[in-house]
Amino acid sequence: xxxxxxxxLCTCLLLGSHYTxxxxxxxxFESGVSMNRMQTxxxxxxxxxxxxxxxxxxxxxxxxxxxxxxxxxxxPTFVQKNYKLYRTGYFDGVFREFHNDYWQLPVMAxxxxxxxxxxxxLNLGAYSAYWSSAATxxxxxxxxxxxxxxxxxxxxxxxxxxxxxxNEKYEFDNRKDNRREHGWLAGAGIxxxxxxxxxxxxxxxxxxxxxxxxxNYMLNRVGRYNQTICISLGYQYRLAKxxxxx
Amino acid sequence: MxxxxxxxxLLASTFIVCSYGCKKNLxxxxxxxxxxxxxxxxxxxxxxxxxxxxxxxxxxDTTNWDNMYRIYKPLxxxxxxxxxxxxxxDYFRAMTSxxxxxHYSLKLLGSLGSPKTTIYPPGIQRSAEKRHHNRPPSLLKLxxxxxxxxxxxxxxxxxxxxxxxxxxNPVDTTIFMFGKIKNAPxxxxxxxxxxxxxxxxxxxxxxxxxxxxxxxxxxxxxSHVHDASVTALIVDxxxxxxxxxxxxxxxxxxxxxxxxHWGYSKYKNGNGRxxxxxxxxxxxxxxxxxxxxxxxxxxxVDVQSISMAEMTTLALKALPAKKTVIxxxxxxxxxxxxxxxxxxxxxxxGKFTFxxxxxxxxxxxxxxxxxxxxxxxxxxxxxxxxxxxxxxxxSWLGIKDAPLDxxxxxxxxxx
Numbered sequence: 227x228x229x230x231x232x233x234x235l236c237t238c239l240l241l242g243s244h245y246t247x248x249x250x251x252x253x254x255f256e257s258g259v260s261m262n263r264m265q266t267x268x269x270x271x272x273x274x275x276x277x278x279x280x281x282x283x284x285x286x287x288x289x290x291x292x293x294x295x296x297x298x299x300x301x302p303t304f305v306q307k308n309y310k311l312y313r314t315g316y317f318d319g320v321f322r323e324f325h326n327d328y329w330q331l332p333v334m335a336x337x338x339x340x341x342x343x344x345x346x347x348l349n350l351g352a353y354s355a356y357w358s359s360a361a362t363x364x365x366x367x368x369x370x371x372x373x374x375x376x377x378x379x380x381x382x383x384x385x386x387x388x389x390x391x392x393n394e395k396y397e398f399d400n401r402k403d404n405r406r407e408h409g410w411l412a413g414a415g416i417x418x419x420x421x422x423x424x425x426x427x428x429x430x431x432x433x434x435x436x437x438x439x440x441x442n443y444m445l446n447r448v449g450r451y452n453q454t455i456c457i458s459l460g461y462q463y464r465l466a467k468x469x470x471x472x
Numbered sequence: 473m474x475x476x477x478x479x480x481x482l483l484a485s486t487f488i489v490c491s492y493g494c495k496k497n498l499x500x501x502x503x504x505x506x507x508x509x510x511x512x513x514x515x516x517x518x519x520x521x522x523x524x525x526x527x528x529x530x531x532x533d534t535t536n537w538d539n540m541y542r543i544y545k546p547l548x549x550x551x552x553x554x555x556x557x558x559x560x561x562d563y564f565r566a567m568t569s570x571x572x573x574x575h576y577s578l579k580l581l582g583s584l585g586s587p588k589t590t591i592y593p594p595g596i597q598r599s600a601e602k603r604h605h606n607r608p609p610s611l612l613k614l615x616x617x618x619x620x621x622x623x624x625x626x627x628x629x630x631x632x633x634x635x636x637x638x639x640x641n642p643v644d645t646t647i648f649m650f651g652k653i654k655n656a657p658x659x660x661x662x663x664x665x666x667x668x669x670x671x672x673x674x675x676x677x678x679x680x681x682x683x684x685x686x687x688x689x690x691x692x693x694x695s696h697v698h699d700a701s702v703t704a705l706i707v708d709x710x711x712x713x714x715x716x717x718x719x720x721x722x723x724x725x726x727x728x729x730x731x732x733h734w735g736y737s738k739y740k741n742g743n744g745r746x747x748x749x750x751x752x753x754x755x756x757x758x759x760x761x762x763x764x765x766x767x768x769x770x771x772x773v774d775v776q777s778i779s780m781a782e783m784t785t786l787a788l789k790a791l792p793a794k795k796t797v798i799x800x801x802x803x804x805x806x807x808x809x810x811x812x813x814x815x816x817x818x819x820x821x822g823k824f825t826f827x828x829x830x831x832x833x834x835x836x837x838x839x840x841x842x843x844x845x846x847x848x849x850x851x852x853x854x855x856x857x858x859x860x861x862x863x864x865x866x867s868w869l870g871i872k873d874a875p876l877d878x879x880x881x882x883x884x885x886x887x
Contacts, residue, residue: 265496270525274820368840370755372757387818394750402744446524448501449499
């Protein structure tokens with residue numbers, strides 16, 4: 227029953243009414259995947275590397291079409307900016323994952339081009355974000371613990387010192403963790419407009435943080451900057467009543 | 473359309489300029505042992521950075537390390553290469569004076585270390601200057617006092633009422649002794665087992681090729697500790713300077729039949745001073761032949777109980793029977809875990825040398841922090857006893873031993 231109602235609603239939204247385009251306000255949502263990279267320098271640490279990890283991104287999108295080719299858009303977003311720190315060689319198996327949840331508010335100018343049915347668009351703007359929560363998991367050699375007897379770990383660190391796995395909430399350190407983030411964004415996408423009131427789009431958006439994930443708490447601090455790519459599928463609906471205002 | 477493209481490229485250019493124009497702080501860190509020997513400026517930089525990235529107690533240490541940089545970098549820069557060695561020592565001494573690390577030492581090498589110089593934080597020096605630490609009695613005499621006055625010579629338990637065991641492995645003489653405490657006159661017979669050793673080199677001694685005697689004595693202890701008639705165990709860790717972490721399993725692992733979670737540890741996890749792993753569990757693994765020891769355990773400690781002696785105290789306190797009592801004085805407060813000289817990369821921190829062939833100096837410092845099951849951190853403070861028995865020099869040198877008397881009293885009276 228619910229499924230059929232949802233199907234009917236979607237059909238109305240997608241195909242409903244007039245095939246004329248007009249400037250106005252669009253409201254919608256988008257969701258997709260994120261891939262974050264931690265931009266830093268691990269040069270002082272032996273056999274240590276950083277690796278990006280995937281996450282999810284969900285947003286509510288509001289877009290104001292100024293004219294046929296320019297729109298202003300914002301999209302309050304929940305996005306995960308995950309990454310992994312891992313070691314290689316003798317230290318193989320030592321790793322730590324950070325699963326970071328951010329609430330993010332991007333503001334962007336959107337430039338559109340194409341036909342009345344298929345359009346391409348480009349986004350440029352800035353964003354501000356708040357690091358709301360985090361979890362961490364990994365495996366760490368413990369110098370007090372007896373080494374694994376697993377032959378697979380022979381000649382590796384875990385044969386000498388037993389490992390402990392952990393998977394827990396990350397407790398923020400107010401001295402170190404900078405929970406506010408801001409930066410630039412750029413994106414590109416393609417949209418399909420089945421009717422004058424609705425549009426579906428696929429977008430790839432890149433967020434480049436300009437703020438260090440750490441506070442300025444020490445000299446010779448090596449910065450850490452999130453660089454996040456989000457690929458999202460979105461739907462927007464034109465608010466007809468508000469359109470009359472413009 | 474053309475106007476759109478122009479505007480977009482204008483904005484895109486602005487974006488790129490802003491992105492790359494905003495300075496990102498991606499400092500390249502040089503390992504402290506890769507600095508040249510160009511002068512005092514490099515000496516300072518290599519030491520300061522080595523400490524900055526390898527010292528594991530920055531989250532609880534009150535030393536303002538950035539201030540040390542601001543104050544001492546200009547002072548080092550003013551030094552003259554040939555003449556100012558003594559000032560260098562003074563500066564290093566001042567920079568490290570507030571460190572809480574109970575193991576810390578800074579050994580100056582090469583021309584800086586002539587005459588031989590090792591710098592300890594004053595807190596450690598103060599502890600070391602206390603009472604008997606300056607003039608310890610002969611260990612043999614001390615051990616002899618206990619065995620002569622407290623051990624039961626009439627027991628059929630052992631061929632001899634006590635055993636001295638010497639072995640030099642790897643470098644220091646280890647004395648191991650155990651026996652049965654004499655029964656109290658006119659009271660119900662009990663069977664209190666007592667063990668004392670001066671450093672944790674039991675497993676290495678046991679594994680020594682020429683260690684048949686050592687093995688037999690330690691095996692004898694392990695078999696007797698599980699004798700049904702034993703009513704309590706006294707583990708005397710006074711003046712025990714620590715040693716090999718392997719002995720945690722070797723000794724405590726014989727008193728359990730299930731893995732024993734006794735505390736947590738954490739390690740450096742990045743270049744930042746406050747980059748740490750989460751607290752992870754420290755576990756003792758039961759050893760072959762290990763059985764749960766469910767009787768009272770008394771741990772005797774003093775201010776000279778250091779490092780593994782303190783960690784073992786925490787492990788014994790965590791025994792599942794919850795019948796462990798710590799008697800004596802507050803311990804030293806050096807619970808950090810030390811690695812071998814070249815193993816600090818295993819844990820992203822700890823010991824390091826600074827300067828480059830020849831090195832200027834060597835810093836002796838742990839690679840991991842340890843806390844107890846309640847995550848109480850005793851570094852620089854020491855573990856407080858459950859029952860305090862202050863140090864008494866006459867007891868130490870004479871025939872009576874007040875902490876040991878108190879331990880026996882506690883076992884026999886429950887108070």
